Amino acid sequence: MDILDAIILGIIQGLTEFLPVSSSGHLELGKAILGDNSLPEESLLFTVVLHFATALSTLVVFRKDILDIIKGILKLKWNEDMQFLTKIVISMLPAVVVGLFFEDQLEALFGGDIFLVGCMLIVTAVLLFLANKAKDTTKNVSFKNAFVIGISQAIAMLPGISRSGATISTSVLIGNDKTKAARFSFLMVVPLIFGKIAKDILSGDISSNSQNFTALSVGFVAAFVAGLFACTWMISLVKKSKLSYFALYCVIVGVIAIFFSLK
Numbered sequence: 001m002d003i004l005d006a007i008i009l010g011i012i013q014g015l016t017e018f019l020p021v022s023s024s025g026h027l028e029l030g031k032a033i034l035g036d037n038s039l040p041e042e043s044l045l046f047t048v049v050l051h052f053a054t055a056l057s058t059l060v061v062f063r064k065d066i067l068d069i070i071k072g073i074l075k076l077k078w079n080e081d082m083q084f085l086t087k088i089v090i091s092m093l094p095a096v097v098v099g100l101f102f103e104d105q106l107e108a109l110f111g112g113d114i115f116l117v118g119c120m121l122i123v124t125a126v127l128l129f130l131a132n133k134a135k136d137t138t139k140n141v142s143f144k145n146a147f148v149i150g151i152s153q154a155i156a157m158l159p160g161i162s163r164s165g166a167t168i169s170t171s172v173l174i175g176n177d178k179t180k181a182a183r184f185s186f187l188m189v190v191p192l193i194f195g196k197i198a199k200d201i202l203s204g205d206i207s208s209n210s211q212n213f214t215a216l217s218v219g220f221v222a223a224f225v226a227g228l229f230a231c232t233w234m235i236s237l238v239k240k241s242k243l244s245y246f247a248l249y250c251v252i253v254g255v256i257a258i259f260f261s262l263k
Contacts (some may be wrong), residue, residue: 003218005034006046010219013050014057014226018186018234020128020165020246021253023054025117028159029257032114048200049216050223055193057227058186065183087143091150091188098154099196109159118257120160125250128162131169132243139176141184148174153188160254163189165246168238182238186231 012030016023027047059066072081098106109116141149152170156163164185171181237243 003215006215006219007222008034009046010050010053010222011226013219014054014223014228015230016162017051017054017223017227018164018230020124020162020168020234020243021250022117022121022124022156022160022162022165024157025121025160025162028117029114029253045212046216046219048197049220051193052197053220053223054227055190055197057224057231058190060228061231062183062187065187083143087141087146087184088188088191090143090146091153091184092192093147094150094154095157095192096195098157106157113159113261114257115261116158117160118254118259118261120158121250121254121257124160124162124165125247125254127169128165128243128247128250131172132241132247134172134175134178137175137177140180141171141176145171145174145176146184146188149184149188153192162250164234165243165250169243172238178238178241179235182235186234 009027009030012026013023016026027050069081069084072079073085075081149167149171152166153163155161156166164182167185167188168178168181171184172178176184237246
């Protein structure tokens with residue numbers, strides 16, 4: 001993988017991890033367009049590095065929230081921060097189960113199946129359109145809500161289903177405040193990303209080819225910077241009910257992907 005491809009894929013990952021257009025789907029499309037011929041181990045390492053970059057950008061954007069949560073937890077009381085952490089753990093359960101028991105089946109879907117990506121992008125578009133029409137509320141995410149949102153996150157492990165789009169849309173559609181829905185959506189994925197990174201490293205499936213160090217570095221920086229921008233922007237867009245633009249975008253890209261897959 002050359003430097004320019006690494007930068008492009010890094011920007012794609014950074015933007016689409018937070019914008020509701022499916023990072024996994026766009027990475028698959030990006031690799032197909034760029035003709036990525038990396039070995040599976042090298043491709044996995046690059047993907048892990050990009051996800052690590054976006055996880056760090058989330059920590060930076062929500063650093064105050066995370067510090068407040070840590071301080072609240074250290075008090076060892078059943079306070080609001082401890083409850084929020086518990087909701088995060090509950091939301092992780094469906095994705096953990098799917099990741100543990102259906103990992104091979106999921107990985108088989110990430111083999112450049114552009115038709116599947118196109119169809120799932122259209123599903124994402126429908127979710128975004130419905131969420132954009134939802135009424136404003138001031139409701140907090142409940143424990144039951146956290147599990148339901150977690151189910152949508154597990155479903156979003158399919159390439160083409162936007163994780164942020166699915167979780168934010170689900171949260172809004174079941175009546176939660178839009179800003180709080182976005183905050184919960186972005187924070188709930190951080191433990192899963194770091195857990196997946198640790199699992200991939202410990203599994204020994206990742207190749208640490210030193211020849212790719214430069215590409216990995218520029219990809220990381222590109223994903224981190226793009227992630228900072230997209231995360232901050234997305235919170236504002238959800239609050240202002242501007243998801244319909246992304247719904248239209250997903251439909252267009254999805255239709256194009258399906259068209260080219262059938263040629």
